[in-house]
Amino acid sequence: MCGIIGYVGKKNSVPFIIDGLKKLEYRGYDSAGISILQEEKLVTVRAVGKVAELEKAALLANPKGQCGIGHTRWATHGKPCEENSHPHTDCTGEIVVVHNGIIENFLTLREKLSSLGHRFKSETDTEVIAHLIEENLKTACGATPKERLINAVRKTNGEISGAYAYGVLWAQVPGFLLGVKNQSPMVVGLGKDENFLSSDVPAFLKHTNKVLFLEDGEMAELTETGVKLLDKNGAEKPLKPVKINWDQKTAEKGGYEHFMLKEIYDQPQAIEDTLRTAQTDFGKLLNLNTRELRALQQVHIIACGTAYHAGLVGKYYIENFAGIPVTVDLASEYKYRCVPRTAGTLAIAVSQSGETADTIGAIRKAKELGFKTLAICNVLASTLTRVCDATFYTHCGPEISVASTKAFTSQLTSLYALALFLGKAKGNISEASFNSLYKELLTLSKFMADAVKIEYEVRHITKRVYKAPHFLFLGRNVNFPIALEGALKLKEVSYRSAEGFAAGEIKHGPISIIEKGTPTIVLMPADSLFEKMLSACQECRARGAFVIAVTTQEGARLAKDSVDKTIILPYAGELLQPVLNVVALQFFAYWTAKRLGCEIDQPRNLAKSVTVE
Ligand code: M6R
Numbered sequence: 001m002c003g004i005i006g007y008v009g010k011k012n013s014v015p016f017i018i019d020g021l022k023k024l025e026y027r028g029y030d031s032a033g034i035s036i037l038q039e040e041k042l043v044t045v046r047a048v049g050k051v052a053e054l055e056k057a058a059l060l061a062n063p064k065g066q067c068g069i070g071h072t073r074w075a076t077h078g079k080p081c082e083e084n085s086h087p088h089t090d091c092t093g094e095i096v097v098v099h100n101g102i103i104e105n106f107l108t109l110r111e112k113l114s115s116l117g118h119r120f121k122s123e124t125d126t127e128v129i130a131h132l133i134e135e136n137l138k139t140a141c142g143a144t145p146k147e148r149l150i151n152a153v154r155k156t157n158g159e160i161s162g163a164y165a166y167g168v169l170w171a172q173v174p175g176f177l178l179g180v181k182n183q184s185p186m187v188v189g190l191g192k193d194e195n196f197l198s199s200d201v202p203a204f205l206k207h208t209n210k211v212l213f214l215e216d217g218e219m220a221e222l223t224e225t226g227v228k229l230l231d232k233n234g235a236e237k238p239l240k241p242v243k244i245n246w247d248q249k250t251a252e253k254g255g256y257e258h259f260m261l262k263e264i265y266d267q268p269q270a271i272e273d274t275l276r277t278a279q280t281d282f283g284k285l286l287n288l289n290t291r292e293l294r295a296l297q298q299v300h301i302i303a304c305g306t307a308y309h310a311g312l313v314g315k316y317y318i319e320n321f322a323g324i325p326v327t328v329d330l331a332s333e334y335k336y337r338c339v340p341r342t343a344g345t346l347a348i349a350v351s352q353s354g355e356t357a358d359t360i361g362a363i364r365k366a367k368e369l370g371f372k373t374l375a376i377c378n379v380l381a382s383t384l385t386r387v388c389d390a391t392f393y394t395h396c397g398p399e400i401s402v403a404s405t406k407a408f409t410s411q412l413t414s415l416y417a418l419a420l421f422l423g424k425a426k427g428n429i430s431e432a433s434f435n436s437l438y439k440e441l442l443t444l445s446k447f448m449a450d451a452v453k454i455e456y457e458v459r460h461i462t463k464r465v466y467k468a469p470h471f472l473f474l475g476r477n478v479n480f481p482i483a484l485e486g487a488l489k490l491k492e493v494s495y496r497s498a499e500g501f502a503a504g505e506i507k508h509g510p511i512s513i514i515e516k517g518t519p520t521i522v523l524m525p526a527d528s529l530f531e532k533m534l535s536a537c538q539e540c541r542a543r544g545a546f547v548i549a550v551t552t553q554e555g556a557r558l559a560k561d562s563v564d565k566t567i568i569l570p571y572a573g574e575l576l577q578p579v580l581n582v583v584a585l586q587f588f589a590y591w592t593a594k595r596l597g598c599e600i601d602q603p604r605n606l607a608k609s610v611t612v613e
Contacts, residue, residue, distance in 0.1 A: 002086070002100040003027040003072040004186070005203045006167045006177045008222050009194025013068035014058060020196070020203035021051045021072045026252055026259070026400055027100075027199060028074025030380075031085035034058060035096040035169060036068035042096055042171050046085040066224070067175050069167045069197075071098035074398055075380035076277075077106070078123030087169075088127040090134035091118055094171040097133070099126040100199050101164035101184035102277060102395075109159065129166055132156045145172045153178055153219065154234060163276065165214075167197050177222040181214040188212040188220045188227055190241055195222045201244055202251035209244045258600045260401035260493065264586050265452055270396035270406040271413050271579075272445040277395050278414070282421040285390045286346070286372055293425040297344030300371070301328040302362045304610070306404040306488060307350040307411060312481035313578055314350070314415035320575065321423030321437075331362035345371040350415075352399055352407035353609040354382025363387055376414050378407050392418065401601045402608050403492045405586045408485065409448070412579045416441055444579060447572040451580040454567055455587050461548055461565050462591040465519040471498040472514070472545070473585070474506065474536055475523035482523055482578045486585030493593035493600050503536040516544035521588065522563070523581050526555035527574045537562045550584045552577075 003024025007013040017034050032054040033046030043063035047053040051072055071086035078084035087096040103109070106125035109132060114120065118131040136152035149170050163183035170176075179186050179197040189196035189204035189211055196204035197220065201211055214220060217232030229237045246255055256262040288296075299318055301311035308330055315326040329337070331349070335358065347366035351359045354377040363373050364387060375388040378396055385391040394410035420437050423429040429437070465471075471490055475483035483500035490498040501510050503522070514520065520540045524533035537547045541562065549555065549563040552571040559566065567584045571577065593600050 002074050002199070003203070004069070004098045004100050004165065004167050004197065004199045005071075006069040006098075006169070006179065006197030006222065007194065008067045008175055008177050009191065009224050010066060011194065012064050013066055014063060016196075016204075016207070017068050017070035018051065018055050018058060019206070020198060021054070021070050023202040023205075023248070023252060024072050024198070024200060025051055026398065028072050028398055030073055030075050030080035031082065032070070032072040033085045033087055034063070034068055034070040035087040036063040036065040037169060037171060037174055038063050038065040040171060040174055042089075042094065042169070044087055044089070044096065046082050048080060048082055048085065067169065067177065069096060069098045069169050069177065076102055076393075076395065077125045079381040084122045084124050086126060088122060088124060088130050090130040092134060095130050095133050096169045097126060097130045097166055099129060099164060099166040102162045102273075103128060103160050103164060104162035104276070105160065126166070129156060129160065132159060133168065145170070146176055149173055149178065150219075150221070153180065157182070163273070165199065175223055179214065179220040179222065181218055182216050186214045186220070188214065188222065190227060193224055195224070195227050197222055200251070200254070201246070202248060205244065205246070205248055205251050210241045211244050212239060212241050258401065258590070260403050260405060260590055260600050263399055263401055263406045264583065264590065266397065266406045267409050267452060267583065268445045268449040270394075270410045271448055273395040273397075274410045274413050275417070275442060275445070277393065278417050282392065282418055285392060286374060287390065288372065290425065293422070294427070295344050296324055296346055296422070296426070297342060298346075299324055299326045300334070300339075300345060300347045300366060301326060301350060302331045302334050302347060302359060302366065303350040304331050304356050304358050306408045306485060307352060307359070309481045309485040309488070310408055310411035310415060311348070311350050312484070313412055313478055314348070314419070316478040317416050317419035317575065318422060321419040321429055322426050323428045324422060324426065329362070331356065331358035334362040335365055339365070339369060341369050345369070346374060347371040348374045348376060349384055349388060350376045350411050351384050352378045352404055354379045354384035355609045356384075357610065360384055360387060376411055376418075378410070402603055402606050403489055403589070403600075409579050409582065413441070413444060416576070440573065441576070444572060444576055447570050447576070447580055448583070450570045451583045454569060454584060457567055458584055458587040459591045461567065462588060462595060464565070465546060465548075466592045466595040468517065468519050469497060470513065470518060471496055472510070472518060472520040472540070473498065473500040473523075474503040474520065474533075475500070476503045476529050476533060478575055478578050479523040479581060482581050482585065485582055486521060486588065489585055489589035490592060492603050492606065493589050494596050494598055495604070496592065503533055506536060507539060511539065511543060514540055514543045514545045518545045519548060520545040521548045521550060521585065523550050524555055524559065525552045525569070525571060525574075525577045525581070526558065527577065530555060530558065534559060534562055550581050
C-alpha cells in the first residue's frame with residue numbers, strides 16, 4: 001500500500017502535493033517524493049522517512065510548477081531508502097512514474113529491458129513501468145506527443161501484470177497527467193481550473209468534493225481544463241462524478257468511523273495480496289534444500305499478543321499438514337526458558353510490526369542456539385526481518401489501529417501456506433493434495449468478502465450484551481486460539497473483562513464464574529467437533545449464560561434450541577474456518593467498544609508497537 005497524488009492546474013503544485021501526501025500518510029510512510037514540471041524540466045525531490053522530511057527537502061530545493069506528482073511509500077520491493085523512493089524515472093529522466101501495488105512480472109520485464117540497454121537505478125518493481133513506457137514510446141503511433149504517450153501507456157498496461165495504480169508525467173507533454181488503475185485504488189478530483197489524481201479522496205478533499213472513482217482497466221487524462229476517461233479498449237467514457245460529503249477525518253478512514261473498522265473490511269484484499277505474492281517455495285526462501293527440509297525435526301513459533309494467537313493456530317496447521325511437532329511460545333517467556341539445542345529446528349517469529357522487542361530478543365536467542373529463523377512479518381526491512389535468515393511478508397498494508405485485525409488473518413493465511421509447503425517437502429502430503437489444498441486456500445479471500453457482511457448482525461447482538469461486566473469466549477481445537485483472540489480484542493478496545501477458554505476445560509473450573517446473563521460466545525461451525533461444542537453450550541446455558549453461537553448455516557439449524565443468538569458465517573472448511581470466525585469477534589469487540597464510548601483506535605495504556613522489554 002502506498003499513496004499517490006497528482007496535480008495539474010493554475011497554481012504552484014508543490015503545496016497541494018505535499019499537503020495531499022500528508023493526508024495519505026496512513027497508506028505508508030517510509031519515504032516520500034515529488035516530481036514537478038518546472039519550465040519543461042522535471043525536478044524531483046525525495047526523502048527517507050515521513051512526508052515532513054520531504055517537506056524540509058522541498059523547501060530547500062524549492063521547485064515550482066503547475067503540474068506534478070507525489071508519492072508516499074510503503075515498501076514492498078526494495079528497502080526504504082532514497083534510491084527506492086518514488087517517483088521513478090526512465091533512462092532519459094523525462095518520464096516519471098508513481099505507483100501503488102505490485103508488478104508481479106517485474107523481474108522478467110527488468111531482464112528484458114536491461115538487455116535492450118535500459119539502466120535501472122532502484123530495486124523497485126515500479127521502475128520497470130517508466131522504462132517500459134520509454135521503450136514503447138519508440139514505436140508508439142500518434143500525431144502528437146500526447147497521443148503517443150497514451151498509446152505507449154496502453155501498450156505498457158498490456159505487458160505488466162499484477163495489482164497496480166500509477167500516475168505518469170512526461171516532460172514533453174507539459175500540463176498533462178495520466179492515471180491508470182488495475183486492482184489498486186485510483187480516484188480523480190474534479191476542481192475549477194485544476195484537477196487531481198490520487199489513491200484516495202482525503203488527499204484533495206479540501207479543494208474539491210467532486211470525485212471520479214476509476215474502474216479496473218480505466219485510464220484518466222488530466223489537464224488544467226478537464227478530465228477524459230478511457231475504458232480498457234481506449235474508448236472515451238462519460239464522466240459520472242459523485243459528490244463526497246465526508247469530512248476530512250472520515251475520508252482518511254475510507255468513510256469508516258475508525259481505522260479498526262476499515263481494517264476489518266480490508267481483510268479480503270489483505271488475504272488476496274498476501275497470497276498473490278506468496279512464495280509457495282518456502283524452501284528457497286529459507287535456503288534449505290530438500291534433504292535439509294526433510295531433516296526438520298521441530299518448529300518453534302515465537303510471538304506476542306495477537307501474533308501469538310496466530311502462532312497457536314499455526315501449530316495446528318503445521319502438525320496437521322507437515323506432521324512436524326510445533327511448540328508455540330510467548331516471546332517474553334521463550335527468552336527466559338531453558339530451550340534445548342536440538343538439531344533440525346526451525347524458529348518462526350510472527351509479528352506485524354517487526355519491531356516488538358520481546359519477539360526480536362527471543363528470535364536472537366533461537367539464532368544463538370543455531371536454529372534456522374524465519375520471520376512472518378508485515379513491515380519491510382523492519383528489525384525482525386534483518387535479524388532472521390529469511391522473511392515471509394504478509395502484504396496487508398499499514399495497520400493503524402492498535403487492535404490488530406487484518407494482520408492477524410494475513411498471518412493465519414501465511415502460516416497455512418507455509419504448513420502446506422512443509423507438508424509437501426516432508427512428503428507428508430502428495431503433490432496432488434498440495435495443489436488442491438493450495439487452490440482451496442486461494443478461494444479464502446472470497447469467503448472473507450462474504451464473512452465481513454455479518455457486521456449488522458453482530459452489531460445488533462452487542463446491543464443486548466454490551467453492558468455486561470464479564471464475557472467468555474469458547475472454542476476447541478483450531479478455534480481455541482480464536483477464542484483467546486476474541487477475548488483479547490474485546491479487552492483491548494472495550495476495557496471489559498473477558499476470557500477465552502478451550503470449551504472442554506470450562507467444566508474443570510471456569511464455569512463457576514457464569515451467572516445469569518453472562519455473555520458466552522461459542523465458536524461452533526458444523527464440523528467434526530460440533531456436538532462437543534453443543535454440549536458446552538448446554539452446560540453454560542443451564543447455569544444462566546447468554547449463549548451466542550458463531551456458526552454456519554447448518555450449525556445454526558442444529559443449535560437453534562441450545563443457544564440464545566446465532567451469528568452465521570460461510571463455511572470455508574474445518575481448518576480455514578478460524579480465519580472467518582475471528583471476523584465475528586472483531587466486529588463484536590468493535591461494536592461493544594463503540595457502544596461503551598471507548599477510544600477505539602488508540603485504547604488507553606496501549607501502543608501499536610511495543611519496542612521495550
Ligand atoms: O507487531 P507485533 O505483531 O509483534 O505486535 C505484537 C503484539 O503487541 C500485538 O499483536 C498486540 O497484542 C495487538 N495490539 C493486539 O491487537
